[in-house]
Amino acid sequence: MLLTALILLPLLGAIPLLIVRDNNAREIKVWAIMISVLTFLISLPLYFNYDPDGELFQFVELYRWFSLQGLRARFSLGVDGISALLIVLTTFIMPIALLGSWNYIKDRQKEFYLCMLVLETAMIGVFAAQDLFLFFVFFEASLIPMYLLIGIWGGDNCIYATTKFVLYTVFGSLLMFVAILFVYHKCGAAHFGIAHLTEQLAQLREAGMLSRAEEFWCFWAFALAFAIKLPLWPLHTWLPDAHVEAPTPGSVVLAAVLLKMGGYGFLRLVVPFFPMASEAYAPLLMVLCIVGIIYGSLMAFTQKDMKKLIAYSSVAHLGTCMLGIFSFTAVGVQGGAYQMLNHGISTGALFLLVGMLYERTHTRMIDYYGGIAKIVPVFTVCFVLVTLSSIGLPLTNGFVGEFTCLMGAFQRNPWFGVFGGLGVVLGAVYMLYLVKRVFFGKVIRQSNEHLADIGGREMALILPLLAMIFVMGIAPNPFFRRMQPAVEEYLRLSKAHKPAPVAPAPRTVAARPAPAAPVPVPQDATELPDVGNEP
């Protein structure tokens, strides 16, 4: 019941907002924040009561939704360690984002809080769904509130940004939908359960019934949807636009949670469904990640707009995260999953802080600031701490995540590790350069001398995030331990096809004959040297 309650609570909480007459009543904000805090409290058992030694999927719920002539989509919920943590991240970020919009959103507040609460329902649903159909429904449903959030409360060019965002995402997800139908038909599955489909696909592959071409087409249809969402270079172009135009709370949620759906999709669907194609295309995807890391970092370096800078840094950070996920090593995947949480917290915090500056001066241009460290010392301390987390200094969460991701990449192939590691260096460059230009040096504008320092409400927003940065940096083990079973399952599934030879670029389209006795075949020689798959 816990997961259903989590999904329904924000939705039910949104209903009373519909009947409020006054569009900008203070009660609206209070009510919405109360609902989100309550959701967070209810979600805590997902962290505390998740037993890493127990079943992989816990808090399982299963209700019939429809079942006609053998076609079954079910309201099937459950969490493993990774999705449990992502749900808690969602419910954790949400009150902060809502409280962060206290002064920021002045127009049409009722609709704003309505959208945010509906969005929360959709996001929790995505991470909790264990049925592919249900997953898709929530995945798509998250678009409508986000479209409105960017479109109504966004900046000057928000229509362009929001249209681009929605069209990109829908393009990917509709192709994925076609692939979902194909997979469902191909394996003659009894229902849309994700685990069930994974199993059926594996059996189909083992029996030689899933032709290589079919697997690869489906792989790309799924991968495209999540690569756009993530976003992977070169599909990232919607992200800077969306971030710049989105209102601060929208940016926070977009960076902290919505992007994670992409990584989560790879972890939960793409690789377990199509391990053979994933293995074959992992080098290509890792190269794209590395290009994204370097490109994102360089682009971030040249930005004049702080939000755009952070948006590009997201491209780089998520590249690192995917590098870990595609390394197919225990360390790397752990790191990738951990990095998703980290990115949510530190980038969310960065957007929040930039939003606070924007509220004071109504500009996000870096040129406008300079030397404000003396004027707003506490704010500066907070910003620098978050920056350090973002660039991965030891004792902060960023260090744990990036280090493990890169270690995984290194184990797979040293070159990936080396080039991926460039991201850490470049990250330090552009973030510290940003801090230098904004906070240190001479005060270049008179008007800045009266900037107010961080207030009580804002402190309340940023403190939990700062606390999490250090908790996750100093004591990552509880988190790793919870993710461990899920990571092991992911690795098992990604290697399930291993007896079969794997070619990097499939030429043959015909169905493979059923494999004979499991003969261990080495990785293809044309590949870059492989340094063992196990840590």
Next chain:
Amino acid sequence: MPQGFAELLSRNAADLGLILPEVMVALAFIFGLVVELALPAKDAENAERRKTGTYVLLIGLLLALWINVNDMKAYVGSLDQAVTIYSTGRDGATVTVTRNTDMTSQDFIYSKMVVRDSFGTFVKFVLLLGTIVTVLVALNAKELESNGRGEFILLLAATCLGGMFLASSTNLLMLYLSLESLSIVSYAMAGFLRGDRKSSEAGLKYVMYGAMASGIMIFGISYLYGLTGTLNLDEVAAHFRGMEAGHAPHTRGALAAVLAMVFAGLLYKIAAVPFHYWAPDVYEGAPTTATGFFSVVPKAAGFAVLVRVIAAFFPIGDIDDQGFNFVTAEKVLTVVAILTMTIGNLAALGQSNAKRMLAYSSIAHAGYMLAGLAALSNANGAAAVLFYLVVYLLMNLGAFLVLVALENVRGSCDLDKLRGTIRREPLLGTALVIFLFSLTGMPPLAGFIGKYLIMLELASAGNWLLVVVMGLNSVISLYYYMRLAKAVAIDAPGETPVSGESNPPVLGVLAVGKVAMLLALFVWFEPVQKLCQQVMVPLLPSVDERFVAKPDAGSAVQDEARLTPAPSPEHLAATPEPER
């Protein structure tokens, strides 16, 4: 008086009871007309009296709906025992096939001119529902205020009557007559705004195109009669299949050409490419109320008769029928569906008038529904089309309802003029955004389920091309729906002068009701889907004819459990998990 004639008369009188909904609508029309004429309203004070005729009509329509629902229940109930489900596969795809085992589920009336069956009653339900909603909208449309609202509403009922006969005709002559009666009333409705140039243009264009299309169709029908000696749909189709089988090879080409003419007339009615050119102009010029009505009710009737004709000529759901014409029909329908949805959507992209945009979008939706029919080898494809019709009725009529309301306030449907109307009409504006997202096919709205079911049945039939094209088309459509949603919900209000009056609450209630239905149909769509599959049963090839002697009849299963796809190994057999 000869005795035979008296007998005939009494039998025909008894048959009247079998078309009670139609009789009810006709009576309502006549009484409404009489009341309308008897209580003339010369001045504004009498405007309220002017509505009396409408209320009479509305009561008649509701009665017809009630009778029809009872009919539908009876027919569907009789089918419960008549459904047998086979699972079998072509190209490795798993197909579930529904078969008709009961030949008594159809009542033929008037020398097999008209049929009464579950399919017909279902479509009539859709038509009546659409008409009743449109009548309520028309009562509150400002554009009709000084233009004889009463007559307009009566015309709606007359169109509906034509549609009801169209949906249940099994004779080509009856089909033609009801199509004409439907069309002629529509022409009058399109040109209803007498002072408006665009409306007159719309009426004239509609007449020209319509006359042309029905001319071609009746020409084709006359040849069909010449070739086969009968006008009964099933008998013509039987001849056709016999000839196709090689008994008369020289007439095969002629038959194909003639059939193309008949289909041209039908495709014209549902505005499928390449017979769609009339639609945008007519839809733009006609009163907005009429446009909403055109895009739903006559189209639903057109689809109903299209399904009937296709089912007669090409046994829907007969995956074993590999005949030349069957495969050709599948291909032709696929091509027409692809063209219709793509051209409709692409043309809608550049429109700056909401009415015209929705006109093109309704062409695209006709394409989606045609796609469902293109899954000929899968009986459930047509059922998915019926489901889509219901959803489409809700969302498209809903969108037009809001347009009427916004036009009341703003006086025009240009996107520029509609800017920011959500501030003026928060409820209706929000409803419009929801209708538009549903039209796109976004969850959690019924539009998604409608599209999903069609794509699913296409996938079952192995028509992946159409699945992909449908998916891509949804993306295109999203772009222009978002433009309209943006104009209404996001943009700041423009300079347009706003009329002081606000919209009557009944429009808001209707819109909210439709939104609720769309949400409900998303969650609980299964009963409706099941109903759609059941009402299709009388049109499917019967078991007695084709399946009793089939060697694979042994693989039939009686319940929902599905079999392993033909070539798969044993261990892939699905094992449904226990559910609670």
